[in-house]
Amino acid sequence: MKIIIIGCGKVGLTLAELLSAEKHDVVLIDESSQKLSSIPEELDALRILGNGASVNIQQEAGVEEADLLIAVTGSDELNLLCCLIAKKAGNCHTIARVRNPIYNKEIGFIKEKLGISMIINPELTAATEISRLLRFPSAIKIDTFAKGRVELLKFRIKPEFHLNNMPVSQIGSHTNSDILICAVERGDLIAIPDGNFILQDNDLLSIIASPQNASTFFKHIGFKTGQVKNAMIVGGGKLGYYTANLLQAMNINVRIVENNRDRCEQLSVLLPDSTIIYGDGTDKQLLLEEGLSEAESFLTLTGLDEENILLSLFAKANSNAKLITKVTKIAFTEIINNLDIGSVIYPKHLTADYILQYVRAMSNSIGSNVETLYQILDGRAEALEFAIHDTSAVTDIPLAELKLKSNLLIGSINRKGKTWIPRGQDTIQVGDTVIIVTTQKGLGDILDILRK
Incomplete structure (x- = not known):
């Protein structure tokens, strides 16, 4: 095009x-x-x-x-x-x-x-992602499919989860939950794992599951699953406003620290149910006095990446809060990923994902359509949701018999409101939506999952 x-x-x-x-x-x-x-x-x-x-x-x-x-x-x-x-x-x-x-x-x-x-709207899109993360603070990243019936969640394995040296094939039975491990990040390694893949502590895991099964899984391994009760936000710009507005609707108590007096006055009118604090968000004493150590979540949403990162590191040392860090520049992604600063939000990436999804949908044949698209694993893989409109070479055939491309997983099938992790004898049918996770870039049609 x-x-x-x-x-x-x-x-x-x-x-x-x-x-x-x-x-x-x-x-x-x-x-x-x-x-x-x-x-x-x-x-x-x-x-x-x-x-x-x-x-x-x-x-x-x-x-x-x-x-x-x-x-x-x-x-x-x-x-x-x-x-x-x-x-x-x-x-x-x-x-x-x-x-x-x-x-x-x-x-x-x-x-x-x-x-x-x-x-x-990049800021509103980012704020929506932040609200999802605070609804489920265990995850580093959450992407949704099938109108919220399926989630792709990313988290880091810690020793207390007792998943070290466990094969992927045993995770479902060990946790009594129907989940699919669709990607593993370990240093420079990116893997779409099979059942024999051995997990290690400190791996970054991406799983596909329904919200209920994800909750069961996280509860079993000892991760917090309930939404946060309060949030401290540093930065009252557009993203801070949109985020606070969504969090208020979730009955989360919001405090915003903003260093521009005029903007504080505007926010106090726009967000009457939030507490607006006029002050320097980099003032460590101010943050502690305003309750950082008791905060359940701490969001750094200023316009300066360096400030956001340093503030998140300070909050990590002085609280148990769920951390969310806004980053605009994408040149130092590898360095940022090695820092323990919670969930990193890239508004520019989110915007690009939505537009790329629209472009793929324009390019499709009438047989299927890209409903949702996310760049994952630092852009080295994609998660796509296809709506199946017509019969084709992938419909009504057991998945085990399909000649799929390498490094590709069929993560979930949604049919008439019912969603499940498919097995080898399941089939794709007209009317389904299907989630694909793959390192093969550029899929625009469901037929692209097949080897040629």
């Missing part, structure tokens, strides 16, 4: 790299010559200097032949205008990044009246 991306910030560049790797024809537009010149030379994309809302610039980029235009500049209004012009000039699909809370309640109206295919 031909895809035009307007805005070469972190999200735009991440999208360009992902889409170019999937062999799409990518065009990048930005008003900053410095941003365009800093794009890696190995990125296979046409670069155009100019205002993405200009009809002439869009025509130069080939909007008449484009399948999709994605506007991810720093301005909500400019993104919407770019999409509106693209619809008129080229009649392509359009995606706009819109972050201002003012527009949040008007998304449906904006999409319908302006004809925009998708609106993505």
Whole structure:
């Protein structure tokens, strides 16, 4: 497909790299010559200097032949205008990044009246993920499928769980729970394990299970499963606001530390049920006086990655709180993963995942459709949910007889509201949704799981 991306910030560049790797024809537009010149030379994309809302610039980029235009500049209004012009000039699909809370309640109206295919709000998306994590604080990361009936949860094995040196095949019977271990991270090793794989303490495990079975599993190994009762948030920006708003609805007591007095006054009006504290979030004494040592969760959501990481390390040493750390830059992922700072939230990655999911859905045959897509294991694997619309080479055949690609697992089948971990004699049927976990990148159709 031909895809035009307007805005070469972190999200735009991440999208360009992902889409170019999937062999799409990518065009990048930005008003900053410095941003365009800093794009890696190995990125296979046409670069155009100019205002993405200009009809002439869009025509130069080939909007008449484009399948999709994605506007991810720093301005909500400019993104919407770019999409509106693209619809008129080229009649392509359009995606706009819109972050201002003012527009949040008007998304449906904006999409319908302006004809925009998708609106993505990185902060709201990240806040939703944070709320899931605080609902189930045992996990480092939680991704949901099948409208919440299935979860992909990531956690680290600790000695007190008594899973060291245990084969994967024995986990279900040992914990009396129906779960599937779909990925293991051990240092530089990434594995889609078979039943003979031996687990070790400190491994990062990703499991697929229903919420009930996940809860049974975590209770058996001694992990906390109930949602937190209170949260301390450092940083009252858009992400802090969206997160607090969701946590209030979950009856979680929220305290926000913000160093801008005007913003504190705004938040006190927007979040009347939260406690807003005017102060420096890096003031260790302030955090302790405001109850850090008793906090059940501690969220560092400022605009500075270094500050967020240091604050989480301080909280780790001074509390038993569930830690959530926002990170914007993705260049130091390997270093960050070695730090014990709880769940790390990358809003840019989340945004890219949702847009990539939409692009895959556009590319599909009518036989199946990508309903959900997550980049997992630091982008080295994917978890996808396919909706099965038609009979094909994968339907009505026992899974054991399918010639599946290597490093690929069928993690779950959802049929008429019932969800289970499939076995060899189970079959995929029309109407099912199926979850696939694989290191094979670029799957766009359910038939792509088969060896050719």
